Amino acid sequence: MDSAAKEKIASVALTVAQPVLFINSAIDRLYSSDETWWLILKACGLTYVTVRIYDQLQPFDDPKNRLVKYVGKLMTRLPAAQKKIRSEMNAIGEALEKDFYEKVKEVEYSERKMPRVASSAEVVLRKIDDHVNLGKISWRTGRASGAVYFGNEELYSMQSQALLKTAIFNPLHPEIFPAVRKFEAEIVAWTCSLFNAPPESCGVISSGGTESIFIACLAYRNWAVEKGIQVPEMVVADSAHAAFEKAALVMRMRIRKVPCCPITFKVDVGAMTRAINKNTCMLVASAPSFPHGVIEPVETIAGLGLKYGIPVHVDACLGGFLLAFMNDAGYPIPPFDFRVPGVTSLSADTHKYGYAMKGTSVILFKEPKWRDSYLTSFAITDWPGGLYITTTLAGSRPGGLITACWAAINYVGYDGYVERTKKIISTTRHIQSKLEEIEGLQTLKPEVSVISMRSDEFCIYTFMDAMAKRGWNLNPLQFPQAIHLCVTLLQTEEGVADAFIADCKAVAAEMARTPGEVSGSGRMYGASQALPIRSIVGDSLKVYVDKYYSTRRFEN
Template sequence: MEYLDVWWEMSLLYLQHTRDAINAQCEGREAWQIIMVTVGVMIICNWLYHQLFLHELGLFERFKLSFFRMLRRLPVIGTKIKEELEKTKAAITSDMFPLPDGDVYNTRLPETGIPKDELLNLVKTKYKSMEKIDWKGGRLSGAVYNCGAEHESLMERIYGIFVGDNLLHPDVFPGTRKMEAEVVAMCCNFFHGGPDACGTMTSGGTESILMACKAYRERAYKHGIKTPQILAPISGHAAFAKAAKYFKMRYVEIPVDPVTKLINIPAMRRKINKNTCMLVVSAPSFPYGVIEQVEEVAKLGKYYNIPVHVDACMGGFIIPFAKKAGMDLPPMDFAVDGVTSISADAHKYGLAPKGNSIVVYKNADYRMGQFYINTDWCGGVYASPAVGGTRSGAIIATCWATMMYVGLDGYQENAVKIIKTRQYVEECVRKMPGLTVQGKPDVNILSISSNTFDIYRLGSALTKKGWHMFTVQYPAGVNFCVTKMHTLPGVAEGFVKDLEECTAEIMKDPKAPAEGIAAIYGMAESIPDRSMVAEFVQGYLEAYYSTI
């Protein structure tokens, strides 16, 4: 008790000293001066707080950008950089989008419409024939998740039946409205959602991720958070950073273990603060094919009352069915307490035509923030569940038809074959001198790297043999994303054979520099000024729409 009395007296004494010091500083000054200084200090403190803690880019990133911007203004350096940029853009254009000899772009409407038979012939002989990669033969990593000619024929017929349906008016097209509700319900079911689980369909994985981020931003606003923060591993899909850019959120990256490629959970815990509005975990991650620690991230979400989103765009239509077939895979859905939403692409391993994805939530309270509602527009009350207003009923119908046609048995068979094919390719790669596998893949993706030579050389060598591969960076690698086409007899064996031959040839001179597009990939990864890399990519996007 005496100790508390002494502590109290000392506190009062310090407060009195502080009061006297402040009064001494204010002595002789007018009231307006004191008020203006106080307001000025508060403004400066508030500005510093926003710059340090609420800006979408970290302090170091902003300093780096400013430094390189200043460097590029120097006459000699700036001119040289501009010349190299133009050369690289030209190389990208010529390598990526070459036209057949004598071919030109149509830039005007025909004076009269082209007859049906002539138009079909033009499409087949001139446009469809431009494809050089035998993707139907399985020589493409990911991108197309084909179900075969019979399935394609069925989808064409289903699409034709519903081609005029517009889900902006569900009361006019009740059949496709019912189909969408059933697709969402079936997904909620195999993701072990409870009776309150719900969701919507979207146009793709990016939109599904955007919608989850928007939903959690709105939730954060309701809780008084002015600058919501997304916490995601560096392996998280770029759509999360895209969402942060679109929705004025802050995007914070969490490191992954350099060997296992799993999330550094202690690092994620340290980054959580009062502005954190969602935690992200992938099942599996696109760069490495690893199912990240859904249970551990979900525990953090439960403890801090933060929503947890599982990005299962790549694995959502594989993992649940592989587990049901008896394969040992980590849990990743609503069966894990703390998971509040999941994104899954039906147009990948769901085998539906492109334009089909799903985002599902633990309950309607989370989903509500995804919706857009405008009650004051002069055109009437406007509402949409996702980004799109008008939505094609034909796309939704093909997704529903695919799920009904493939069925539980079909998805199970597909999942097991894909995982076993990835395991076979991985075992072969691990035995090849000069090659390494990043992390320990769980599902469908295999990231191949090398500590001996520039791995982008391997990507170019495989391209010359007719294979099309994804590339990843930090560290550099080429991704082999197994699809149903790779499970066909001889396809995976053919890839392994070509991979072995290409690697053996490169290993004859492992220190040789990369050339062509491989050199551009390597250069892009090594350039510290990422704004320059952005200009390279901008050149690619400009070339995409070029008709010159």
């Protein structure tokens, strides 16, 4: 290299270095008089601020949401706001605590300390008998939306006996309790077949829909991390079950919620497509959704998954054990399960329309690689207690519930599920058609077993409260304001559906005469939706949990 070239390179290097040298010189002049300890303190402070800013810029949460939460937190720290919030929370807490107490006051709370003296089995069972009929909602006669999915006494008794026979069994120890392992393996095989999964498909039994959803999210989160994605993202409809948001928070995933059509309440597929990016690790389709009971366009969403190489989970926790039988029951629906190319997992609750006791759900995977993906988090190889792996978040699990689930499926049988599905769907459509005739009520035509209701004439939550006074327990919805009835076998019993329709008609007529009155749940839900700072609403939910565990007694 000749001298001219060297001089040119040196000139370019000096030009590039000038800003650095200027900054270095400026820093020297600025801190030349500072003590060493002061320089160290400033450096630590600058590092801390830099790290905090970096954390805020991470894509774990939506920037808009972070800004709203941050501003909301600042506003709630104002002394006047804190005083108002504290006063409101205390009032909410007092009302909740009294309400909880009123429902159990016939059998007073025990002392806070556990009983010192043992009681006989007869005494304990008598005390339980004193408790089981507490409450004003007669769920046994079909007055509750969802919650209880079968009322057949023989089925209940049979499952109770099955549970009793294996109540002490624990799937964590298949070498001691081989029967419960067999029961679980057969339930998974049966449900894989029911939802048209290929021979290599697999799955596990979880404690319920939330855990099934957690396991699906964990599988796809781990898959994404293996690919080098630092913050995996899921794309869901804003009507998707709250369990997805819980899973995202726990697993440090980002959840991208996309809007639903305001008319059909199905996900906007165009918005879902635009939400997909290089960090997307799963797409979700609800079949059906909890709020409005609509079946998402599974085939279209699964097509997106195939196009972009993204796993697709079908959340059929609520109605999977209806959808699987609707075609044979005479109510054709589009494919929603593993028949659809692109669907990689599906969750369905056996303890809902599978008619098993509470505490079981299935999470199924099309290929073992997805199950292996989440099991990576549950396989512990260097624990002094030995090699350890579990199939779910829990270690020990109640084998009795798995046995009861196995018993329920055997008792009902495929043909029995078809028959029960026919009764539920026909009852749902009968109720909805009659509600449509009631002035002031609007309903969404049900695709499965959920009838959502709203009104432009009166507060739908006050309507719900008035129905509660007549003994009906309905589910409140929000964004937009609505309520729903989830139809179960109990509402198919003779006279129940017609009694519900008659009470809806009478209450709507009453509401038409006093449309401006808003009370009870209307005030609470109306106020909560009007609050732009959702953290305050969240605080009120924490108050609910606090008072749920209260054993405070009130004087009459």
